[in-house]
Amino acid sequence: MALKDILTPFTVWKNVFKEVVSVKDPLNDRPGAARYRGFHVNDVDKCIGCGSCEVICENEAIDLVAVKEATLGNSGLRPMVDYGRCCWCALCVDVCTTASLRLTNEYTWVSENADDFRYIPGVDAKPWDNNELGWKKPEPNYHFYGEKRQDMGELHPEERDHSFIEMIKGFSKEQAMLEADRCVECGICIAACPAHMGIPDYIKAVREDNIEEGFKVLYDTNPLPEICGRICTHKCETVCSVGHLGEALSIRWLKRYIADQVEANDYKKILKTDGITNDGKKIAIIGSGPAGLSAAHYLALMGYSITIFEQFAHAGGMMRYGIPSYRLPYDQIDKDVNYILSLGVEIKYNTKIGKDISLEELKFGYDAVFAGTGLHLGRSTGIPGSDHENVYQSIDLLNKITEDIEIYVPEKVVVIGGGNVAMDITRSMARLQKIKYGKVGVIATALESEENMPADREEIVEAREENAIVNPGWGPQSIEIKDGKITGLHVNKCLSIFDDEGRFSPKFDENNKQFFEADMVVESIGQGMDLGYITEDVKKDLEFGPRGRVVVDEYFQTGVNWLFIGGDIIQGPDVIHGIANGHKAAVGIDKFLNK
Amino acid sequence: MTIKKMDTKKNLFNWTHDRSKYPEIKENGEADIDLTSHKYVKIWHGPNHPGVTGNMALELTLSGDEVVHAKTHVGYLHRGFEKLMERRLYIQCFPTCVRLCVAEPDYNEYLLARSVEELDNIEIPEAAKWLRALSLEMARLATLLRTVPGQAGTLSLGMGVQWGVYLRDLILDLFEELTGGRVYHMYIIPGGVRGLLPDGFKKRMEEVLVKIDEFQKKIDDLIFTNAIFKKRTIGIGVIEKHMVDSYGVVGPNARAAGFARDVRKDYPYLIYDQLDWDIFTLKDSDVYSRSLVRRSDLRVTVDLIRQIMAKMPDGGDIRAQTPNVLHWQIPKGEVYVRSESSRGEYGYYVVSDGSKTPRRVNLRGPSYTHAVVLLEKLLVNANIADVHSIMVSLQTCPPEIER
Ligand code: SF4
Ligand code: SF4
Ligand code: SF4
Numbered sequence: 001m002a003l004k005d006i007l008t009p010f011t012v013w014k015n016v017f018k019e020v021v022s023v024k025d026p027l028n029d030r031p032g033a034a035r036y037r038g039f040h041v042n043d044v045d046k047c048i049g050c051g052s053c054e055v056i057c058e059n060e061a062i063d064l065v066a067v068k069e070a071t072l073g074n075s076g077l078r079p080m081v082d083y084g085r086c087c088w089c090a091l092c093v094d095v096c097t098t099a100s101l102r103l104t105n106e107y108t109w110v111s112e113n114a115d116d117f118r119y120i121p122g123v124d125a126k127p128w129d130n131n132e133l134g135w136k137k138p139e140p141n142y143h144f145y146g147e148k149r150q151d152m153g154e155l156h157p158e159e160r161d162h163s164f165i166e167m168i169k170g171f172s173k174e175q176a177m178l179e180a181d182r183c184v185e186c187g188i189c190i191a192a193c194p195a196h197m198g199i200p201d202y203i204k205a206v207r208e209d210n211i212e213e214g215f216k217v218l219y220d221t222n223p224l225p226e227i228c229g230r231i232c233t234h235k236c237e238t239v240c241s242v243g244h245l246g247e248a249l250s251i252r253w254l255k256r257y258i259a260d261q262v263e264a265n266d267y268k269k270i271l272k273t274d275g276i277t278n279d280g281k282k283i284a285i286i287g288s289g290p291a292g293l294s295a296a297h298y299l300a301l302m303g304y305s306i307t308i309f310e311q312f313a314h315a316g317g318m319m320r321y322g323i324p325s326y327r328l329p330y331d332q333i334d335k336d337v338n339y340i341l342s343l344g345v346e347i348k349y350n351t352k353i354g355k356d357i358s359l360e361e362l363k364f365g366y367d368a369v370f371a372g373t374g375l376h377l378g379r380s381t382g383i384p385g386s387d388h389e390n391v392y393q394s395i396d397l398l399n400k401i402t403e404d405i406e407i408y409v410p411e412k413v414v415v416i417g418g419g420n421v422a423m424d425i426t427r428s429m430a431r432l433q434k435i436k437y438g439k440v441g442v443i444a445t446a447l448e449s450e451e452n453m454p455a456d457r458e459e460i461v462e463a464r465e466e467n468a469i470v471n472p473g474w475g476p477q478s479i480e481i482k483d484g485k486i487t488g489l490h491v492n493k494c495l496s497i498f499d500d501e502g503r504f505s506p507k508f509d510e511n512n513k514q515f516f517e518a519d520m521v522v523e524s525i526g527q528g529m530d531l532g533y534i535t536e537d538v539k540k541d542l543e544f545g546p547r548g549r550v551v552v553d554e555y556f557q558t559g560v561n562w563l564f565i566g567g568d569i570i571q572g573p574d575v576i577h578g579i580a581n582g583h584k585a586a587v588g589i590d591k592f593l594n595k
Numbered sequence: 596m597t598i599k600k601m602d603t604k605k606n607l608f609n610w611t612h613d614r615s616k617y618p619e620i621k622e623n624g625e626a627d628i629d630l631t632s633h634k635y636v637k638i639w640h641g642p643n644h645p646g647v648t649g650n651m652a653l654e655l656t657l658s659g660d661e662v663v664h665a666k667t668h669v670g671y672l673h674r675g676f677e678k679l680m681e682r683r684l685y686i687q688c689f690p691t692c693v694r695l696c697v698a699e700p701d702y703n704e705y706l707l708a709r710s711v712e713e714l715d716n717i718e719i720p721e722a723a724k725w726l727r728a729l730s731l732e733m734a735r736l737a738t739l740l741r742t743v744p745g746q747a748g749t750l751s752l753g754m755g756v757q758w759g760v761y762l763r764d765l766i767l768d769l770f771e772e773l774t775g776g777r778v779y780h781m782y783i784i785p786g787g788v789r790g791l792l793p794d795g796f797k798k799r800m801e802e803v804l805v806k807i808d809e810f811q812k813k814i815d816d817l818i819f820t821n822a823i824f825k826k827r828t829i830g831i832g833v834i835e836k837h838m839v840d841s842y843g844v845v846g847p848n849a850r851a852a853g854f855a856r857d858v859r860k861d862y863p864y865l866i867y868d869q870l871d872w873d874i875f876t877l878k879d880s881d882v883y884s885r886s887l888v889r890r891s892d893l894r895v896t897v898d899l900i901r902q903i904m905a906k907m908p909d910g911g912d913i914r915a916q917t918p919n920v921l922h923w924q925i926p927k928g929e930v931y932v933r934s935e936s937s938r939g940e941y942g943y944y945v946v947s948d949g950s951k952t953p954r955r956v957n958l959r960g961p962s963y964t965h966a967v968v969l970l971e972k973l974l975v976n977a978n979i980a981d982v983h984s985i986m987v988s989l990q991t992c993p994p995e996i997e998r
Contacts, residue, residue, distance in 0.1 A: 005822035012754065012817045021761055033768070035775040035790060055921060058687030089690035089781050094789070095920070103775075135775045138789045141912045144686075145919035181919045207922060 032105030037088045037135045039106050040081045042122035044068075046100035049075035050186035050241040053092035053101055056144075061085035062092060067123055072192045073239030083117035090135045095144045097184060097241040104134035146182040147246030150175040152253055157465040162434040164325045167462075168230065168253075173209070176257040180207035182242055183249050189236035195221045195580040199236055199251055206254050212270050214258040219271055222255075222579055223297035223340060224290060226332040227319055229256025232576050233456075259335075267339045273301065278344035280304040281367040281593050286353050286533070289317025290575045291372030291567030293340055294582025295589070300343040302590050307366070308345060311352040313403070315341075317374050318568070319575060321399045322421060324428045330402075354533030363538075363562060368589045370556075372567035372578060375527035381416060385479025386523065390486050394425035394524035401428055409433060410519035411441050414489045416476050417524030418446025421573075423459035423470075425522050430468045440467040443516045447494045447506055449473045471516075475508045479521055488517040529569045538563065555588020556581055564589055618656070618663060626664045628656050635663065640982060642671040651966065651993035653986070657979060665974035665982075667967045669997045677998050680956045685711050685785060686920040688953065693779045695958050696995040698741075701734040702936045704783035706943035707956070709864070709932045711785040714925045714947050715917075722911035723787035728865045729903050730773065730782050731934065732896055737766040738937040739893040740807070742990055746886045747818040749984040750827045755814045762810055765803045772796060785923075787914030797904050804897050811894060819890065828883035832973050832985035835880070842972075843964040846939015847888040848989055852880035858935035870902050882981075882988040889990075892937065924951050931959075938962065938990045958998050966991030 023029050032038055044067065054062040062079045070076035079092070079101065093101050101121070106128045111117065119126070153169035154160075160167045171179065185200040193199065198217045205214030218225040232252050240248035268274045280303040285292045288310040296306045314320055316333045341347060353359055353373075362369050378393025380386050390408065394417065400407050409432045415422055426444040433440050444463065446453055450472050453460065460470050474491035481487065493512035499505040531550075534542070541560045543551040549570060552558050556566040566581030568574070618626040618635070628635055641652035650671035656664035676695055680688040685707075692707045693700035705727055712719060719727075740763040744755025767777045772793050774782035782789050818824050834844060839852050849856040855874040859867040875891035877884040917923060927949035933942035942959040966989060973985055 005820055005825060008816045008820040009818075009823075012813065015813075033771040033775070034793065035773075036771055037775040037781075052921070056684075056686065058683050058690060087690055087779070088776070089779075090775065091686065091690065138913065140791075140910075141916075142787070142789070142914045143916060145921070146916065181922060184919070184921060 027108060032107050032133070034105065034133050035135055036105035036107070036133075037090045037103045039104055039109060039126065039128055040079075040092075040121040041102050041104055041126070041129055041131070041134075042079060042120075043100040044078055044122035046098050047078055047096075047122070048073060048098055048100075048188060048241060048244070049077035050097050050184065050188055051075070051077065051079075052095045052097050052184045052186060052241070053079050055185070056091045056095045057086075058089070058091070059085040059087055061087075065120060067120060070191070072235075073188060075188060075191075078120055078123060080118060080120045084114075093135055094137055094142070095184075096137065097186070098244045099137050102134055102136050104128040104131040106131065106134075143246070145184060145242060145246075146178065147242075149182075149247045149250050150179040152250065157462075157467075160326060161440070161466040162431060164428075164431060166230075166329045167326050170260055171250075171253055171257045176206050176254060177209065179250050180204070180254060182246075183207070184241055186241045188239055188241050189249075189251060192239040193236045194574070194577045195583065197221045197236075197255075202258060203249065203251070203254055206258060211258055211261045215262050215270050218255060218258060221583065222576075223294055224319075224336045224575070224579055225255055225259035226336045227290070227316075227328060228576060228579070229253070229259050230332065231319070231323055231328050233574055235576070264335050264338065268342065273343060276300065276303070276343050278303060278305045282307070282365070283589060284309065284362040284366040284369045286362075286369065286371040287311075287317055287373045287567070288315035288337070288347060289372050289374045289567055290319060290578030291582040291585070292317070292370065293337060294579040295370045295372065295564075295566070295586045296345045296582075297340045297343065298583050298586035299589060300340070300345050302586070304589075304593075306345045308347040309351045309353055309357065309362075310347055310349050312399075313349050315347060315349075317372075318376075318573070321376075321402050322395060322424070324398065324401065324424050326427070326431070327424070352533075354535075359533055359535050359538060366562075367593055368562050368564065370564045370566065370582070370585050370589065371533075371569075372565070372582060373529065373531075373533070373569060375529050375568045375573055377528040377530050378523065379526050379528055381476055381523055381525060383476050383478050385481050385486070386521070388479060388481055388486055388521075390519065391479060391521045391523065394421055394522050395527055397425055397522060398428065401432075407432075408520060409436050411437055411439075412488075412518045413442045413520045413522060414516045414518040415442060415444040415522045415524055416446070416489070417444070417522075417526075418448045418453040418455055418472055419524065419526070420455045420459055421527075422446065422524035423455045423463050425524055426468045426470070427459075427463050427466055429522070430463070430466050434467075442468040443518070444468060444470045444472075445474045445476070445489075445491060445516065446472040447475050447497050449494075474514060475506050477508075477513075480515070486519055486521060488515050489521055490515055527573065531569070553588075554584070555591065556585040557588050557592065561592065626656070628664060634658055642668075651991070651996070653970075653974070653982065655974070655979070655982065660979045662974045662977045662979060662982060665971045667971055669967070669993055672994060672997045674994070674997055677956050677958065680953055682952060684921065684951050685923055685925060685953065688956065689784055690779070690781055692956070693781060694994070695998045696936075696941075696960065696992055697778070698738050698992060699734045699936050699938075699941075700779050700781075701730050701783065702934050702941045703943075703958070704781065705731060705934055706932050706941065706958075707945070708783050708785045709934075710930050710943050710945035710956075711925055713930045713932060714928050714945065715923075716926075717786060717915050717917060719787045719915050720912040722791065722908050723913050723915075724865045725903060725907035726773075726788045726791070726913070727783050728867065728870075729900065729907065730770075730780065730788070731865075732900050732903065733766055733770060733773075734780075735937045736807070736893070736896045736900065737763045737770070739889055739896060740766065740810075742937070742987070743886070743889050743893050744814055744818060746828070746882070746889070746984070746987055747814075747821075747824055749987045750824065752818065752821070752824065755817050758810055758813065762803070762807055765806065769796070769800055769803060772799070784914065785920075786917040787912070789913065791910060791913060792907075800900065800904060804901065807893075807897055811890070811897075814890075819887070825883060827981070827984065828881065828886060828988075829879075830881050830883075831981050832882045832885075832977065832988055833880050834969065834973065838969070838972070842969045844939075844969060845961050845964075846935065846937070846990075847885055847892060848939065848961075848965060848969075850874065850876045851884035851888045853878045856939070858933050858940050862933060864932075864934060866903075866906075869906065870899055872899060882984055885988045889937075922951065924949060925953070933959075936961070938965070938992065941995075958995065960992070960995035960998075962990075962992045962995045965989040966993070966996060 064077035068076040202217040492508035567578040774780035
């Protein structure tokens, strides 16, 4: 112990003369750091009410409560936070699928009312609502769920452009499980799916590699999973929560994955439909498209005896006769259809109602009738020259391709139309040309500009990959005919399609013209329905709405109580709508017959 | 039971003890304390005692002012976080685990994250490794700023504590900038970290480090060149060499006994193999040596933070892509991961049964051995006035015992 040890400590007295370091008014002089995890704010217009914040909160501090009207892709619910529970971990912010939720950098909040501390951020006004600082979803590359889709394998253009074999390869097990892992199980997609399929449940089954469970979930609402797993318009994917900050789940491909894993022989075992008997009342179904097959399936499960009347030689309707087999192979249609037939459903092919058998006969021979006859009449542009024999309707050509009937395939073809069917015929013609001439010469043109074309984006991209030309934004004016042969199509630039009242009334730029050379023109501007089979004395009791559509109730029952109508002729062309209609109609028919 | 004779040469103020005062040790190893003999007084030191770190009680049996028997009691915190974690998704454990140690929550974040990553074979981005090391060293610094002067505080010299707590607050400000939190930072998350350095962070950090350099000089004058401090700490609370391994003594407590023990060197993790420092050890193993080791730790920590700031990459990814945290199932298995906290080896033993929630999360904290078995032994023979000082010299942390 030295003298130093006694004296040195006293030197600290010099600190008495130092400036005071404490912050006098910390609440005002020292604001929270820019990242501070303070109180919640939510951009309620951006929030979709997916509930991921509620799920992740380990303190159960968040409840989703109804705030807005639910719309597609938006549950209308918004998070309510309870500060009696919250620990300000901000996991809710990190997981938020829209980045609408944040924490501001406020430190203190005083209220004498304990209930104030349970509030709906963004709805219950708070002093910090406009504070831009505070905790936000971290960056860069910080994701609580996979942001990117698993790549879907497909045939390269040069592998597929000369054949009709299926181009999408389907997920491997590993890919499917990784894709399924991305789902946050919010269920936002269910409402957007016309059939309200149990999407998160079957995705969960994929994630857990429980194919049988997933397969059962599919059949709860959709008896055509192989078909829908390939060509569904996937409205679910357009609203998927994960799609807000990343790429939506590949819901459609996951559905296909499940169906692809199950052998046709195992269907009945897994779905426990071995013991189905069909000795109930008799029901006639007109048309074996998605609506008819769906109605048949669910009615068969209820024990009814079903007979389907199909005008063509094979089942499937537009799914077979409208969609080319490179998108939807026939054996996959058969897989779905054969299972439905195996439930005891009878099908009479090549039988057209109104020609081979009348609606009246059905009325007397059956207890109820469901008609899902689809849109099979091609529409013409009616422009000069459109009555030439080498002007075709896309739907007629697609029918013939399906039936393997030879069609006219010249070197140069123009397709008029911007929807998926137009792309189907464009790509089919391109394949046939490639097979016949080794080169492609198809131009697809549409009134709509490229951004507004109704066809799926991938259809347009893939058509181009296959060397078809897609040149939208032109209005067809006339078909040039020389010496009895088509030489091409005159088009003018399209300025607008609808008038101020939203009616179809295209305007063209007379000074901006083009001539597309062609030996053949295909019109693909939509299809119409043929209700010719509905006899006059039935018709008089039906009510007709806009565009000649029959008015039906929520169960697709018409004014004539034994007649139910659904599918494309009621809701427009869409397979999954048809399936949903058929299911609902089956429930309606059951109610009708049992009341 | 052997009672070590105090080194009276070193500390003239040591009292002599009379073995006859000590209670007999019964066959079952318990002390035979007969309070009716009027030889003993029993007092409770804690749990509500300003001198106790956290909530813990020492049941002391005194003869005069000398401790003849000591027993540590925990159970006042009523927590059970380890159990809670068994019912939570791994991601949800992350805001829970921090509560296992209030003073240095960051080690819990790191160990939980690392356990998950090891079990699921996840490599984290380079930037995240440096940022993790930075936040761990900042946590150590914040702790040492309190505990180094805090040792003098136990002997009623509170001024250094005031300085230290002020500087600790500046570190917490930096924590707030980096992590969004002051006390529970919740920054190290399975897969990486939750943010890059904010703009200007390094500059502000250096400004604080310079203040800490000055602080070190000041406490050297105030505390370490102080006759009273020396008299009250030299030769007190000696952990004998043979006790170090048998009692599982780690960290500064082991280093003060001559054991060059530091998980960062012995089992390097994160980027510690890229940093340069020496392990400081002393031999005497008393309260004074432990204070000096912590003083050295403070100096080293400041230096390591400077090294990290100089060497760390400027940007980069902060988190590896993990499976969706809402469904994340961790492969079946068990793992023990460790780190060097300011108190020594701090480890997590995590068992996964392959599900989304851990089967078991078990913390191996230094305080369990230091504050329970070791402290009970060190206090025998001590003067009642030194109890607090000896306890603090072991840097006991009750929340970490009772988790
Ligand atoms: S901050 Fe954490 S505790 Fe608070 S509501 Fe969000 S997830 Fe729950
Ligand atoms: S996670 Fe985000 S989008 Fe979803 S409900 Fe919560 S705040 Fe809204
Ligand atoms: S698929 Fe998308 S919308 Fe549907 S439950 Fe999963 S995350 Fe939600």
